[in-house]
Amino acid sequence: MGAQLMDLPMQTIPRDYWFHFLKTLLCLLVVVLLLFLSACSGGESSSGSKEAGSPSGNYSYLYKYNAYRLDGHTVRWASNTIPVSGATRAGWKKAVRRWSTVRFEFVTAKPSSGIQILGYDDLGNVCGLSSFTYDSAGTMDSCEIEINILHNEMNCGLTTDTITHEMGHCIGVFKHTRDGGLMDEKVSGSRDISTAVTDMLQLLYALAPGTDINDQLAARRPGKTRGKSRYQPDGGTRYSGGLAVIAHH
Numbered sequence: 001m002g003a004q005l006m007d008l009p010m011q012t013i014p015r016d017y018w019f020h021f022l023k024t025l026l027c028l029l030v031v032v033l034l035l036f037l038s039a040c041s042g043g044e045s046s047s048g049s050k051e052a053g054s055p056s057g058n059y060s061y062l063y064k065y066n067a068y069r070l071d072g073h074t075v076r077w078a079s080n081t082i083p084v085s086g087a088t089r090a091g092w093k094k095a096v097r098r099w100s101t102v103r104f105e106f107v108t109a110k111p112s113s114g115i116q117i118l119g120y121d122d123l124g125n126v127c128g129l130s131s132f133t134y135d136s137a138g139t140m141d142s143c144e145i146e147i148n149i150l151h152n153e154m155n156c157g158l159t160t161d162t163i164t165h166e167m168g169h170c171i172g173v174f175k176h177t178r179d180g181g182l183m184d185e186k187v188s189g190s191r192d193i194s195t196a197v198t199d200m201l202q203l204l205y206a207l208a209p210g211t212d213i214n215d216q217l218a219a220r221r222p223g224k225t226r227g228k229s230r231y232q233p234d235g236g237t238r239y240s241g242g243l244a245v246i247a248h249h
Ligand SMILES: [Zn+2]
Pocket: 165, 166, 169, 176, 183, 184, 185, 243, 244, 245
């Protein structure tokens, strides 16, 4: 047996062979290790740039007019195409379509989830009214629009402008602006949709319903972190809200 082990001429070639094999294997291991490390650091940098990858826009404005309702989570329709019923009068469809960020699908029957223009009603001293519901995961469920039956006698401006205004609430502008534009509380001189509102809706519909925008806000709200958030990922709670536009006296 000893003689067999000492049979060097037979062993020399395989030994060299093994040495080269191991050396190649070691090199391969190093290469694989380097690839693995670079893949890891690549992954880290991509997750680190997640914030930078978020759509740009005015997040504090989005919070002020929309996401405040769910403590920093956005509220919008699940789809960018929203069913609308009751846009039956002259110019009403056009008034709805003035919101170009989203699409509208005009339907004849009450949508299971969507916007209903109920028409004219006695609303007291307000020109128009919108009442909406959404769930705690940030998905809009319904919105109803009513126009005062005395709209034309009340210094309310054009009915179509009131329709556009109420539609603005229905698609996510949950507070009145004070910029002299269409989403102001009182019927004012300008009936144009302000750029700030258009930009906000573009940002809102670039994000999924219920998106947490708290990290995008310059000033954190320490009071909000305590206590239970109104946002719940399961959407188990339903909330409602309403806004009225009043005549300019
Ligand atoms: Zn309003």
